Amino acid sequence: MMARITAGIGSSHIPLLGVASDFDKTGEDYWRDCFAGYDWTKRWMAQQRPDVVILVYNDHASAFDMRFIPTFAIGCGERFRPADEGWGPRAVPDVIGHPDLAWHIAQCLVLDEFDMTIINEMDVDHGLTVPLSMMFGKPDAWPCRIIPLAVNVVTYPPPTGNRCWLLGEAIARAVESFPEDINVQIWGTGGMSHQLQGPRAGLINKAWDNRFLDDLSADPQRLRRIPHIEYLRETGSEGIEMVMWLIMRGALGPRVRQLHRHYHVPASNTAVGHIVLEKLT
Amino acid sequence: MTQSIQDYLAQFEDIPGTRVFTAARARRGYWLNQFAMSLMKPENRDRWKADERAYLEDWPLSPEQKDAVLARDYNRCLDLGGNIYFLAKVFSTDGLSFLQAVSTMTGMSVEDYQAMMLAGGRSPDGVRSIREGI
Ligand SMILES: [Fe+2]
Numbered sequence: 001m002m003a004r005i006t007a008g009i010g011s012s013h014i015p016l017l018g019v020a021s022d023f024d025k026t027g028e029d030y031w032r033d034c035f036a037g038y039d040w041t042k043r044w045m046a047q048q049r050p051d052v053v054i055l056v057y058n059d060h061a062s063a064f065d066m067r068f069i070p071t072f073a074i075g076c077g078e079r080f081r082p083a084d085e086g087w088g089p090r091a092v093p094d095v096i097g098h099p100d101l102a103w104h105i106a107q108c109l110v111l112d113e114f115d116m117t118i119i120n121e122m123d124v125d126h127g128l129t130v131p132l133s134m135m136f137g138k139p140d141a142w143p144c145r146i147i148p149l150a151v152n153v154v155t156y157p158p159p160t161g162n163r164c165w166l167l168g169e170a171i172a173r174a175v176e177s178f179p180e181d182i183n184v185q186i187w188g189t190g191g192m193s194h195q196l197q198g199p200r201a202g203l204i205n206k207a208w209d210n211r212f213l214d215d216l217s218a219d220p221q222r223l224r225r226i227p228h229i230e231y232l233r234e235t236g237s238e239g240i241e242m243v244m245w246l247i248m249r250g251a252l253g254p255r256v257r258q259l260h261r262h263y264h265v266p267a268s269n270t271a272v273g274h275i276v277l278e279k280l281t
Numbered sequence: 282m283t284q285s286i287q288d289y290l291a292q293f294e295d296i297p298g299t300r301v302f303t304a305a306r307a308r309r310g311y312w313l314n315q316f317a318m319s320l321m322k323p324e325n326r327d328r329w330k331a332d333e334r335a336y337l338e339d340w341p342l343s344p345e346q347k348d349a350v351l352a353r354d355y356n357r358c359l360d361l362g363g364n365i366y367f368l369a370k371v372f373s374t375d376g377l378s379f380l381q382a383v384s385t386m387t388g389m390s391v392e393d394y395q396a397m398m399l400a401g402g403r404s405p406d407g408v409r410s411i412r413e414g415i
Contacts, residue, residue, distance in 0.1 A: 015379070016378075016379070060366040060369075061314075061317075061318060061364070061366040061367045061369070061370070062321075065314070065315060065318040065367075066307065066311055066314050066315055066318070066367075067315075084321065085321070085373075086320065086321055086326075086369070086370050086373040086374065087373060154302060154364060154366060155302055155304070155307050155364075156290075156293075156301055156302055156303045156304065157289065193402075195299065195403075196365045196379060196383050197299070197300065197355075197359055197365045197383070197386060198298045198299050198300055198356060198359060198386055198387075199297070199298030199356070199386060199387055199388060200296075200297055200298030200299050200387075200403065200408050201298075201383045201384070201386050201387050201394075201403075202383070202384075202387065202394060202397055202398055202402050202403040203402060203403045203404075203405055203408065204398075204401060204402025204403060204404075205405045206401070208405075228289075229292045229293070232293065232296055232299065232301060233296055233405070233409040233410065234405055234409065237296075237299050237300075237301065237302075265398075265401055265402055266398040266399065266401075266402060268378070268379055268380050268398075269379060269380055269383055269398060269402075271402070
């Protein structure tokens, strides 16, 4: 039996969601509806019990500064600690990697002409740890192994949506050639519409975001072709993070079924989007 | 590649109220951003808080960049090559949230900005394109 990707998850990774979780504010008026949209997923996840999550995210000037800007990087280490983002690390469990699978994927991707940066040591910031909190709550240890996959979406140009999709397809091929009977999920994180800078800050585009969520199952081929300028104009300067969802979607193959979906405005400056997609064979 | 890098970059100048973090800005703002990054360390934050101007003497920032940082003029910092995730180290050290700091760039009060977000955020209508006014 080979490893298999069974499902994909999309989710925002807004830092304030981590604060709300860490300080038990999720029952407050501001947060109740936002967090309630993840209850279904927490229950579903307890049944699914994935062995490994490939977690696509971006670093926000935490592990990477301007000295190195890897476009696609994969975490092959044994363990990754929550980053100190300026106010002390989040009080969440360490992230336990899966070096055998991560190195397998890294090698396959390079042969498949995706020239990955390989990371053995790094801290992981809210981009990675917030989705874990949203999907798993507050356990003493995360219930699965996690392979961080970091994407540059800060310095332009980030990878195109189509390139992200193709990387997702290549990751799926790599996973399917790993000779162990394990259940693997892939998560794409970031977004949805938000702009954190300049006079246009605070931009939210509910219609665009919801069309994006629709088309993850209805017309994913359209999403591959969305140019960067459209993300910038329609979803704000930080909405570009949504290209990372296309790595997840590309890895699921042609047919998926939407199991769950949630959209909420606002969390801080940002539209919260979340989707659970089952891979169909 | 279906589009030249010149055409790709030219489009970014047509977005109202937005500075895309291009290679040109990343080069111009290299030390501004690396200075901001240094505030990730508690001992550096202490030195910075004790004497901001003296702390900046250790960094090869332009006089304009130093003034913009000291004035917490974040729009000016963006113009001079700052990136918001790096500048976040400065406003976090000041004890400001993203929402509070971001609102200072909009010409709105924090209260009005927060109210706008609670009401669904800023509509993209009219702020997609300078040229087309849509
Ligand atoms: Fe992000």
